Each structure stands twice: as structure tokens, then as C-alpha cells.
Amino acid sequence: MTDTDKKDPKLSPTGNFSKQDAPPYEGSLQCMRCGFCLPTCPxxxxxxxERSSPRGRVALARAVAEEKLDFTEAVKEESFFCLDCRACTTACPSGVKAGEIMEICRDQAHQLKPGGHLSTGFRNFILQKMMPSPERMESAMLPSRLYQRLGIQWLVRHSQLLKLGPDWMAKAEGMMPKMDKPLRLQLPEITPAIGEKRGKVGFFLGCVMTLMYPEISRQTVRVLAHQGFEVVTPKQTKCCGAPHLTEGDRKTARDLALFNIDLFLDQDVEYIVTDCAGCGSALKEYEELLEGEADHHRLAQFRSKIRDISEFLAEVGLRTEALKEIKRSVTYHEPCHLCHAQGISQQPREVIRQIPGIELREMKESSWCCGSAATWGLKFTDESQQVLDRKLNNVKQTEADILVTGNPGCQLQLAWGVREAGMPQEVKHLIELLGEALPESDND
Ligand code: SF4
Ligand code: SF4
Known part of the structure; x- marks a missing residue:
């Protein structure tokens, strides 16, 4: 029985929702319909x-809970059309969490309005068989590496082939970064601290980071070691569950969360650091996801240790004495799951400003979504392009050399967008910038 089932049905009615994982009714009651959220919602x-606004979406969820509306196709569509960017949560004076309510409605959609056998079977295979297994995910990436190494990608990109398929296919192909060997098996389980030791931290290596951006996470571990921290990277780490929450599979997300909590609490580390904003946000929300299903003290203990890398470095204080000068201008794009979901906005800027020689140029609307939002940017390619164009116009105005961010999904979308628009900016993770400023040798 879930915690939702145990709630008093008079106080927290589930109405026309399935009882299993119904969105919290009290959450939708908090909306006073002021409209402050409207201009922030992409x-x-x-x-x-109206129905595609935070206020409208919350009203739909409330109507379903109050049995004024069935869980209709429109409710299903709105739950998947929401980017879960959480910009509305930042703007809302009543603390309404429309993005989270819609995330839960996606699970309802799979319970009450499942797709066809083929699409459901494919979805379940990816979410329940592939993603929980790092080994299977690594094997699945081999064809992509061969596709690039054997020159097939070059041929495909220089032919008309991609124009024959749907838009999302051409975009997905264009977004693919250079695929290297996954990092998980290359990283030592323990990386010693360099110089005076300041502590011991766990590193949560996310799936997208190890598979698509191994060099960034290698730099994260290197930066942590240079900052005086011994780094423990457990090889058994599983997906954080963020893709499962996004696609409405809360059951698998809970299984993954329970596994990762046990794994990391056994490591005797003071902090658990991640360089992926999406992972950080999911890890920090394990408490809510597992409410009533896991020991409260263990959940609180796990939550208290999670830090985004920028949050961590700002908190412990960046050692800057060995950093080299980088004479470049940068602008910073705030990942939604860092600024809106975790409230981390100033810390990345503090870190950037401390790198010698770097000039930080603020862009307008730095916390406006980039239009990626996991698979949203592939499902809604036209809308995603419009959201991205607004972002790229703001980047352009800064004339900065480098566009810095802190989430792999944003980085994939922005790197693709900048290239397609013929813009000169390099797109980098904050930690790549910091890695460049480190001494060449790890013995220095
Ligand atoms: S800002 Fe909050 S309270 Fe106001 S309409 Fe939007 S969701 Fe409702
Ligand atoms: S999470 Fe983003 S897209 Fe969804 S309702 Fe809120 S502002 Fe709109």
C-alpha cells in the first residue's frame, strides 16, 4: 500500500484518478488563480x-480529483506537454508545484490511458529492463560508437537520408555528441585527494554523463581530487530514476531510489556529489518519492548529503591558488533542474567568477528553459525550436566566447542549437571550464 492510499479520502480525495500514485489534492487547492506563473511558462x-498553463493544469488535476472531470485525453496530453521545467514553482507565491503534479499525472496516464501494446512494450523494455542495468546501457551504446568510428555518420550527414525521416530523427542524430567509451568502468572506485585532504565524498555518476559526456565527469572527479577530496565512485550506481519520473514510471523510479540510497549510505562519505542537474534534482526528491515506503531517518540522511558540484564547491570554498588563467568571456544558462527544482542559481556564478581571467557576461532570461526537457525536445520539435530560439537570441546578444551550463540535456540541446544557427559559441559544462584551469599534471 502506498502512502497515497493511506491518506484520508475525505481530506485528500483521489476521485477519478487511480488510487495508486494519485497527485496530492492539497497541492491543487493551494492555487489562488493569481496568474503570476503565466509569463514564466513556456x-x-x-x-x-489556459489549459497549457500552470494554473490551467492544476485546475484540470483538481477537477479530476473532485470527479468533475474524467482523466481525459486532454489531461493526458497536458501532462506530457508540460516541460516539467518548474519555472512556475519559482514564480508561484502559494508554492503550487504544477510541474510535479503533471509529472505524477504521467504515471496516471499509463495506468488509465495506456498506449498500444507495441509502444507500451517498448517503453517498458527501455525503462524497466535497459535503464536499470548499467551493463545493458553500455552495450546498447556500442552501435553508436561504431556508427561514428566507421564513418557512417559522415555519410548520413552528407546525404539526404535524414530528410526522409521524421524531424525528431534528424534532430536526435544531430544532437549526438562524439561517443567515447563509457566512464563507469574506467574510473577508479577510489580516487585519492591531492594535497591537503579536506574530506571524503561520493560521486554519483549519472547514465547520460558516463555514456555521452565521460570526459566531463572525469574532470569532475579530477576537480574534486584537486580540491582535496577523496572521491568514492561506486561502480554499481544505477540510474537516478529521473527518466522514469519523466515518462511516468514511478514504481521503477522507487526501486532505483531504494537501491541507490542503500549503496551510497554504505560508503561512509560526507557528501554525495553530482555533475548532472537532472540527477541532483531527482536524488533530492527521493524523500517525497519514497515517503512512507522507506525509513524516514535514512531518507533524511541521504537527502542531507546530496550536492550539485557547483553547490558543493561554493559551500566548501574553491581553492584557487593553483588555477591557471583562462582569458575568455562566458555566459551562463541555468538548467531548470538546477535553478527552479533545486534553487541553485548563484553558486555556479560564484564558481565561474573565481576562475582567473574569466569574464562572466549575464544573458537576459538566463533561467528560461532551453527547450530540451528530456524527450520533450524530440516529441515536440517545433515548439522546442521556438523555446530554443528565444534562448539563443539571448546568448547571441552577450557575444560571449563560451556558453556554460550544468546539465547534459541542456548541453546536448544547446550545442546542437548553436551549431545549427551557425553561432560561434562553444558550449561547455561548468566543470570543463574549471578542469581547463587546473594544472596539467595531477601531481601538482
Ligand atoms: S502563480 Fe501559483 S497560485 Fe498563482 S495562478 Fe499560478 S499556480 Fe496558481
Ligand atoms: S513546469 Fe514549466 S511547462 Fe510545466 S506548467 Fe510549470 S512552467 Fe509550464
Missing amino acids: TFVLTGR
């Missing part, structure tokens, strides 16, 4: 449609 700005 899907409302794109469509001007």
Missing part, C-alpha cells in the same frame, strides 16, 4: 492556451 507563452 507552453503557455507558446500557445496562449
